[in-house]
Amino acid sequence: MAKKRRKSKPTTKKKSVSLKPSKQNKVILGSLLIVLSIALFFSFISFYFSWQEDQSLLSEFSNRNAEASNLLNKFGATISHFFMYQGFGLASFAFPVLLAISGLYLFLGFETKNLWSKWIWGIVGVIWISIALGFFAISQPILGGLIGYEMNDFLQDYIGKIGVFLVLIFTLIVILVRWFNFSPEAIGKYFKEKKSSIKEEFKPTTEQTATGEMELNLEADLEPELKIDTYTHKKDIPPLDTGAGLDVNLPEEEPKIDLEVSTVAVEKEEKDIKADKLVKDFGEFDPKLELGNYKFPVLDLLDQHGVTGGITINQEELEENKNKIVNTLKNYKIGIAQIKATIGPTVTLYEIVPEAGVRISKIKNLEDDIALSLAALGIRIIAPIPGKGTIGIEVPNKNSTIVSMRSVIASKKFQEAEMQLPIAFGKTISNETFVVDLAKMPHLLMAGATGQGKSVGLNAVITSLLYKKHPAEIKFVLVDPKKVELTLFNKIERHFLAKLPDSEEAIITDNTKVINTLNSLCIEMDNRYELLKLAMVRNIKEYNTKFKSRKLNPNDGHKFLPYIILVVDEFADLIMTAGKEVETPIARLAQLARAIGIHLIIATQRPSVNVITGIIKANFPARIAFRVTSKIDSRTILDAQGADQLIGRGDMLYTQGNDVTRIQCAFVDTPEVAKITEYIGSQRAYPSAHELPEYVGEESGTSLANDIADRDKMFRDAAEVIVIAQQGSASLIQRKLKLGYNRAGRIIDQLEAAGIVGPFEGSKARQVLVSDMYALDQLLQNETK
Numbered sequence: 001m002a003k004k005r006r007k008s009k010p011t012t013k014k015k016s017v018s019l020k021p022s023k024q025n026k027v028i029l030g031s032l033l034i035v036l037s038i039a040l041f042f043s044f045i046s047f048y049f050s051w052q053e054d055q056s057l058l059s060e061f062s063n064r065n066a067e068a069s070n071l072l073n074k075f076g077a078t079i080s081h082f083f084m085y086q087g088f089g090l091a092s093f094a095f096p097v098l099l100a101i102s103g104l105y106l107f108l109g110f111e112t113k114n115l116w117s118k119w120i121w122g123i124v125g126v127i128w129i130s131i132a133l134g135f136f137a138i139s140q141p142i143l144g145g146l147i148g149y150e151m152n153d154f155l156q157d158y159i160g161k162i163g164v165f166l167v168l169i170f171t172l173i174v175i176l177v178r179w180f181n182f183s184p185e186a187i188g189k190y191f192k193e194k195k196s197s198i199k200e201e202f203k204p205t206t207e208q209t210a211t212g213e214m215e216l217n218l219e220a221d222l223e224p225e226l227k228i229d230t231y232t233h234k235k236d237i238p239p240l241d242t243g244a245g246l247d248v249n250l251p252e253e254e255p256k257i258d259l260e261v262s263t264v265a266v267e268k269e270e271k272d273i274k275a276d277k278l279v280k281d282f283g284e285f286d287p288k289l290e291l292g293n294y295k296f297p298v299l300d301l302l303d304q305h306g307v308t309g310g311i312t313i314n315q316e317e318l319e320e321n322k323n324k325i326v327n328t329l330k331n332y333k334i335g336i337a338q339i340k341a342t343i344g345p346t347v348t349l350y351e352i353v354p355e356a357g358v359r360i361s362k363i364k365n366l367e368d369d370i371a372l373s374l375a376a377l378g379i380r381i382i383a384p385i386p387g388k389g390t391i392g393i394e395v396p397n398k399n400s401t402i403v404s405m406r407s408v409i410a411s412k413k414f415q416e417a418e419m420q421l422p423i424a425f426g427k428t429i430s431n432e433t434f435v436v437d438l439a440k441m442p443h444l445l446m447a448g449a450t451g452q453g454k455s456v457g458l459n460a461v462i463t464s465l466l467y468k469k470h471p472a473e474i475k476f477v478l479v480d481p482k483k484v485e486l487t488l489f490n491k492i493e494r495h496f497l498a499k500l501p502d503s504e505e506a507i508i509t510d511n512t513k514v515i516n517t518l519n520s521l522c523i524e525m526d527n528r529y530e531l532l533k534l535a536m537v538r539n540i541k542e543y544n545t546k547f548k549s550r551k552l553n554p555n556d557g558h559k560f561l562p563y564i565i566l567v568v569d570e571f572a573d574l575i576m577t578a579g580k581e582v583e584t585p586i587a588r589l590a591q592l593a594r595a596i597g598i599h600l601i602i603a604t605q606r607p608s609v610n611v612i613t614g615i616i617k618a619n620f621p622a623r624i625a626f627r628v629t630s631k632i633d634s635r636t637i638l639d640a641q642g643a644d645q646l647i648g649r650g651d652m653l654y655t656q657g658n659d660v661t662r663i664q665c666a667f668v669d670t671p672e673v674a675k676i677t678e679y680i681g682s683q684r685a686y687p688s689a690h691e692l693p694e695y696v697g698e699e700s701g702t703s704l705a706n707d708i709a710d711r712d713k714m715f716r717d718a719a720e721v722i723v724i725a726q727q728g729s730a731s732l733i734q735r736k737l738k739l740g741y742n743r744a745g746r747i748i749d750q751l752e753a754a755g756i757v758g759p760f761e762g763s764k765a766r767q768v769l770v771s772d773m774y775a776l777d778q779l780l781q782n783e784t785k
């Protein structure tokens, strides 16, 4: 029972997705603060002229006939009395100032992160000024306010006048050091600058003297660190034995080097100062500004799927399973010291601590027997559970609970995830929401037999990102050879999708376009690496942070870089039709793209070794397996068995490195996805989808110029295949010579130009114009003559 109560908790966590105030609310709040600060300012000013007259009115606030002399009447008189008289005196003027600054920050949409430190330092300053005025202006207690006066009085009772004075001096030093970064070096530097500017004025006279003297002066003018360099250079120079007066003369290039170093340093410093100034004036660069009113999808777009409480488990079922496990093991003379059950949404994990001396392998070998005695499919034995020292037996629940996407999106873990690309997959066996960062994965391979929950899994991934990311921060490249799975996302084309410049559809369903897109992504990757190099940063996160703090100039080609997520719904189909032409760019992206924010998610229903090749596997450490039909398939995906024992309907295994975690994938139905895309799609969008760089494919094969030198290396082999089979089709060449789709197409065009096959005839194979190998030899020999 206690468990039941505990499990029903998550439903209370479902409230609001984003707690941040919207843009409009910020403007309203900002203006309110500004107006309030002006009101305070005027009432404070007039308080000094009218406080004595108004004092008697303070108790008559509710009396409508009473009129105060304060510019803001009774409100002004009361609030000023509170701040100035009973509070901090003259120092209270800091409050309208602080309110005005806060209001401006909100109104202009600046980053409000630093505001709290302004307030803290402001209040510290107010207290100090109030006490200082109370100390120095004893005859005018109104200047320091009641707090300043009383605190002085209090302190003087204990440490006397001199003590208070010393405390004031000390606290002033603390404030200056902490607030203005005041330091002895800074003071020293200030005086040095003063000194050098004075010297500057005297420079014309020194230039008129002898060369040696002049250079000595130059040395003296340099900063201390430059001087050290000059000194070391000097040591390298062989001593001159002529011209006694010139022995300290330096070779011309020496000071030049130093000056260059100093100019680079100064330039860099100048850039930083400029950037700081820009940030101060305009705030950090906000990539979201163009779609500033964008509203993130709300939670109500997602269904509960009939799950209102937590998991419900049948107590009898639990007991029954426990007894069966204990009895089965007893039959094989395995004693159990302890057994514990953890109830998940679809499976229950029974954790067993066997009696001392029992061999783990013995229990593992009984997997089938335990499954038989429990009469259940999908039993998985984990012996031992890594890091726990127990043995786990996962038994499917008779009635599984759907994990709704709504519950995982609303979970605290997802809402508060400090990740770059958080993805809520579903719930683990202990009913915890499972959230991972795609940026850390950095690519994901998903496989599973048809109908086991792959498409739902992909939708869960995309939905998670749509709930967390602004259109400026992330772009999807969607490849859907099945043509129907991802069409719903067409509605968010101008918000979240990326496409090639001249293509009409953002969702790619045509295999030739996939090749172009992949190559275009490779170009984008190279471009981004170039930008990272120029910016002297190591990854996209650092780059974007630097760009936001205005340290990178857009005129030098710098821009804010959104994450790009490539989603391929059926990878097997691509590999079958385009082979290496797809595999190579995918492998290249998978190997190199992690640092520059391009991440791949690839799904397939055919987890065989010719689809998930070694090169693909090596670059996709994060993998998900839905239910598969054989142990071999499970090994192909996970390098471990277990996926063949899953129960389907979103039951999945996730691995990243060595650990395998069983998860019930969150369920998001097509109508829910439709509602989300509709919600986003109906909002103001960018003028077009995000443009990827243009890729010019090597499709010169379409021209029929019969240029022998330009022919493919496999031309002769392909001609032989065609002539022997007497069938002019590109797919035959593809199959027999293991070539990609594009290359086979080009060779067919070359064969046509050479007169070996006839022209294109729609769905029918081309006619072969050469009857046998002898005729082919003759034809090719004649060509070279």
Ligand SMILES: Nc1ncnc2c1ncn2[C@@H]1O[C@H](COP(=O)(O)OP(=O)(O)OP(=O)(O)O)[C@@H](O)[C@H]1O
Pocket (backbone or CB within 6 Å): 402, 403, 448, 449, 450, 451, 452, 453, 454, 455, 456, 457, 605, 649, 650, 651, 664, 665, 666, 667, 668
């Ligand atoms: N996480 C889940 N929770 C509950 N039911 C699910 C879940 N995932 C999938 N299902 C059920 O399984 C059905 C098939 O899922 P899905 O369409 O995702 O399979 P698939 O592997 O993509 O199939 P295909 O390869 O044919 O596209 C769904 O219609 C749904 O009823």
